[in-house]
Amino acid sequence: MRLDSPSRAARPRLIPSALLLLAVLGLSACADMSGIQPHAALRDAASLGLPAEASPPLTVDAQWWREFGDLQLNRLVDEALVSNPSLKIVQARLARAQAGAELTQAATGPQLNATLDATRQQYTANGAVPPPLAGTVRESGTAQLSGNWELDFFGKNRAALEAALGSARAAQADAEAARMLLASNVARSYFQLLRLNEQLGVAHRLLAQRTQALRLVQDRVNAGLDTRLELRQSEGTLPDARLQIETLQEQLTLARNALNALLGQPNRPLALDLPALSAIKNIANATTLPSDLLGRRADIAAARWRVEAATQDVSSARSQFYPNVNLVAFAGFSSIGLDRLLGAGSEQWGVGPALRLPLFDGGRLRANLRGKTVDMDIAIESYNAAVIDAVREVADQLASRQAINRQQVEQQAAQSFAENAYEIAVQRYEAGLGNYLQVLTAETTVLNQRRQGVDLAARALDTQVALMRALGGGYRADLPSNTAQK
Known part of the structure; x- marks a missing residue:
């Protein structure tokens, strides 16, 4: 197994990200x-x-x-x-x-928030909600930690x-x-x-x-x-x-x-x-x-x-x-049915950067x-x-x-x-x-x-x-x- 094969595999994924970053910086320079x-x-x-x-x-x-x-x-x-x-x-x-x-x-500094939501809801029977949820009344819940850190590059x-x-x-x-x-x-x-x-x-x-x-x-x-x-x-x-x-x-x-x-x-x-x-x-x-x-x-x-x-x-x-660059992350549980909120399979998490750049704001x-x-x-x-x-x-x-x-x-x-x-x-x-x-x-x-x-x-x-x-x-x-x- 070649030692450089992982970098070759990652290179196609890095190139679009680098191009996107260069494009953003180019727009910001304008x-x-x-x-x-x-x-x-x-x-x-x-x-x-x-x-x-x-x-x-x-x-x-x-x-x-x-x-x-x-x-x-x-x-x-x-x-x-x-x-x-x-x-x-x-x-x-x-x-x-x-x-x-x-x-x-x-x-x-970094911000950390805790969220706990519990909802009793009737799902529409004539919409995009598929069976067996369509037309039923269910409880849903979310328990989650979310974090945000704005990287003050500029x-x-x-x-x-x-x-x-x-x-x-x-x-x-x-x-x-x-x-x-x-x-x-x-x-x-x-x-x-x-x-x-x-x-x-x-x-x-x-x-x-x-x-x-x-x-x-x-x-x-x-x-x-x-x-x-x-x-x-x-x-x-x-x-x-x-x-x-x-x-x-x-x-x-x-x-x-x-x-x-x-x-x-x-x-x-x-x-x-x-x-x-x-x-x-x-x-x-x-x-x-x-x-x-x-x-x-x-x-x-x-x-x-x-x-x-x-x-x-x-x-x-x-x-x-x-540009405004943030690091955003969340981790917690979400389920339909409060009895399964903390059960296996209800875990969810995510992490990644968020970048915002004003382009046209009317002056x-x-x-x-x-x-x-x-x-x-x-x-x-x-x-x-x-x-x-x-x-x-x-x-x-x-x-x-x-x-x-x-x-x-x-x-x-x-x-x-x-x-x-x-x-x-x-x-x-x-x-x-x-x-x-x-x-x-x-x-x-x-x-x-x-x-x-x-x-x-x-x-x-x-x-x-x-x-x-x-x-x-x-x-x-x-x-x-x-x-x-x-």
Whole structure:
């Protein structure tokens, strides 16, 4: 017996299969994907004006709000991160995206199903069913295991999985961005409370000052040194001071309500011992744009992962132009008559490949690929818009911080001069060398300077919070290597 005789016998059966495979691959090569390409391109650090060389290391703690040195603020932020419903919604979206990635991953492996069917049926006597089944009522049953495994030769399932994982990573970055936004909103609302409380203190000091001035005018009128005109002028200043107090108290109530909403506890009495703005520490130490800014921002990371997901969606759409190859197998029992279902002769099994290739689909695949490519362009331009906004935001906060520092120096000098002028005006009035209008004018200047001082101190803190958020708030992105900024 010749050793090569089995291969010669098998060769006639292999030749048609090989020809069929070549024909299928030839048809797949005719799938037309030409003319469908993305048009957008990712912006890099150089095109955004970021430093080419690494800037001095800038460390931002993930819990940066603790560096303000206010235990009350720490408690409020911690409570908001636990109770805020908007943050919980974002976290739920993350869980849903992760579940979607797990579902896509499950579809890439072998599938095994079990089937058990039992049917009582009357067979037609006038059809294709032969005797003795024709016209009878019989039971039939099937107990079977069936398996399917799609062989991902062209990467369709792999690309779909990478797209799902990219969407899940984008959702995770969104959750970090929402957490950072919530913490910054709580801090800014808290500092707004401090500003209003300090402005209320200024208004109370103004009321006390004007009440004291009214007593002085009354004494001078009683002594015949002033007229009723000065008395009416002095009396008219008190309602204005009380109006300012009422306005600030309303704003304080609204600010407390807004803070309660961030904490997820609306209409709850908020017992706070509000410190002075000067008691809050300064924390922002950045002076220039960091070269690694794009790797610090959670919103940019989310946008970049959406680009990655869209890119993989395009790859998956391209792979649908190629053949789909499955391995299919089944094994089990089938019989007419349930008493023979597990008996001899009821066995059945089968195994083999299944190949599907789209030939004429009316342009469905091209339309799908074109749509996914447009989605990729949208994702890229959304990323570009996010990085442009990020650079602008950091630059704005750095500029504001430096400008506020200069403004505070000038305001403090102006306030010192205004207070000296007011003291001189009061002394001149008490000595009979000046009129009360001069006192009111000097007092108005002092009041304006005090208000400006409070506003600038609050703006300085608010800008530091905004800068911490603009710098990413301690977030470090895990981006694809071709986009991470080093």
